[in-house]
Amino acid sequence: MKTELIQDAELVTNYINGNESALSVLIERHKQKIYSFIYSKVYDRDVTEDVFQDTFIKVIKTLKRGKYNEEGKFLPWVMRIAHNLVIDHFRKNKRMPKFHNTGEFSIFSVLSDSTLNAEKVLIKDQVETDVRRIIEELPEDQKQVLLMRMYQDMSFKEISERTGVSINTALGRMRYALINMRKVIEQNNIVLTN
Amino acid sequence: MAKIYSNASPKQHNLNPKDETISFLLNYSKALSVINYNKLKFEALLN
Numbered sequence: 746m747k748t749e750l751i752q753d754a755e756l757v758t759n760y761i762n763g764n765e766s767a768l769s770v771l772i773e774r775h776k777q778k779i780y781s782f783i784y785s786k787v788y789d790r791d792v793t794e795d796v797f798q799d800t801f802i803k804v805i806k807t808l809k810r811g812k813y814n815e816e817g818k819f820l821p822w823v824m825r826i827a828h829n830l831v832i833d834h835f836r837k838n839k840r841m842p843k844f845h846n847t848g849e850f851s852i853f854s855v856l857s858d859s860t861l862n863a864e865k866v867l868i869k870d871q872v873e874t875d876v877r878r879i880i881e882e883l884p885e886d887q888k889q890v891l892l893m894r895m896y897q898d899m900s901f902k903e904i905s906e907r908t909g910v911s912i913n914t915a916l917g918r919m920r921y922a923l924i925n926m927r928k929v930i931e932q933n934n935i936v937l938t939n
Numbered sequence: 940m941a942k943i944y945s946n947a948s949p950k951q952h953n954l955n956p957k958d959e960t961i962s963f964l965l966n967y968s969k970a971l972s973v974i975n976y977n978k979l980k981f982e983a984l985l986n
Contacts, residue, residue, distance in 0.1 A: 765965070765968060765969055768964075768965065768968050769965055772961055772964065772965075773961075776955060776956055776961070777954060777955050780954050780955055780956050781954040784954055793956075794956060794957060794960055797956045797960060798956075798960050798963065798964065801964045802964070802967065805964070805967060805968045805971060806971070806973075806982065809968075809971055809972075809973045809982075810973050810980055810982075811973075
């Protein structure tokens, strides 16, 4: 009996009834069409191989579970599975796109890690310590306003209420605090940049 | 002189899955067994 004369539907029935070689005939018969279809969408051999494999795993499971309704449309059914898996692939890729570094261009030339490296962390800590030392040198009323404003994020209204002075007085103290800090920095040639 | 534009014919790749893939699928099918029990279906891979 020539296998090419056996219709898909009959091969499917044979397979469901336990004839494993029927599956081999079905795959052999349709593999190029299905593979080409997948490749025409994804243009990647490895991905095509994966999708092809996943397609037939679904086919095998459905047939073995007895959930396939034979309507004489085996190939369109398989193509639909492949098509849906291609869509799943694109959705997954969109969520987390892969970038392949080629020889000429590396993605790391445009992507950078913005976290501070160890050296910069040390410098940052040093700068912050220096700033605190300078603040300690300020007159008490100016220091108080500056600390409330910069370190406690208080509004000038809140500062004036807490310290019992007018808003304008609080503003003036803040202004003088900054002027005095600048003077100290300049006079002592302190470097506060990272 | 007019340029001649021609569509390059698409290269015919060998668009077939690898033998290893086919072999895997056939072995997977042989190993897969679906067991029905109380309206439930269990998939088992026989070794």
